[in-house]
Amino acid sequence: MELRSFSHGYGQITYHIVLVPKYRYKIFYNKRVKKDCESIFHNICTEKGYKIHALEVVDNHVHLFLEFHPSTSLSEVVQYLKGGSSYRLFKLHPELRTRYWGGGLWSSGKFYRSVGNVTADTIKHYIKESQGKPRTEVQSHRLKSRQRRINEV
Known part of the structure; x- marks a missing residue:
């Protein structure tokens, strides 16, 4: 197929x-x-x-x-x-x-x-790695940028 x-x-x-x-x-x-x-x-x-x-x-x-x-x-x-x-x-x-x-x-x-x-595990791995960074790194980056905006106000 x-x-x-x-x-x-x-x-x-x-x-x-x-x-x-x-x-x-x-x-x-x-x-x-x-x-x-x-x-x-x-x-x-x-x-x-x-x-x-x-x-x-x-x-x-x-x-x-x-x-x-x-x-x-x-x-x-x-x-x-x-x-x-x-x-x-x-x-x-x-x-x-x-x-x-x-x-x-x-x-x-x-x-x-x-x-x-493909298997479900293959798809989960692809989604996790699709951004090039692990999900926890992406979340911590978002938090830091949000804190910077708050501090600037």
């Missing part, structure tokens, strides 16, 4: 997302439903401009490893994935409506975790 350039930024937005059907029913045990679900997620991601790094549909949940534009929120991405896939799966497999008679295929929750090439 590489950093990408956007109109006013440079970076990477990648997430591991897990979606679960209501009641954890094993609807993807059916090979046809599983294959259609994979195809639907690929289509949605292509339409919306999301890049799939990995996709795995198992019996009772779906793992997605996605990259998307920074102006798009994670909630918006999940909304498109759940809503679009639910609509299309019900259209292709009307028999699912007998199990999900209320109209909703996915559970209301989601799992997500941001994924990147």
Whole structure:
């Protein structure tokens, strides 16, 4: 995975997302439903401009490893994935409506975790060292300059 350039930024937005059907029913045990679900997620991601790094549909949940534009929120991405896939799966497999008679295929929750090439410790170190001085030196310098201004008055 590489950093990408956007109109006013440079970076990477990648997430591991897990979606679960209501009641954890094993609807993807059916090979046809599983294959259609994979195809639907690929289509949605292509339409919306999301890049799939990995996709795995198992019996009772779906793992997605996605990259998307920074102006798009994670909630918006999940909304498109759940809503679009639910609509299309019900259209292709009307028999699912007998199990999900209320109209909703996915559970209301989601799992997500941001994924990147650096660790939290690396970022903390970078922030601490980014000014070239340890934080305590910067604070003591600010205090001294504030004291000078007070003494000048």
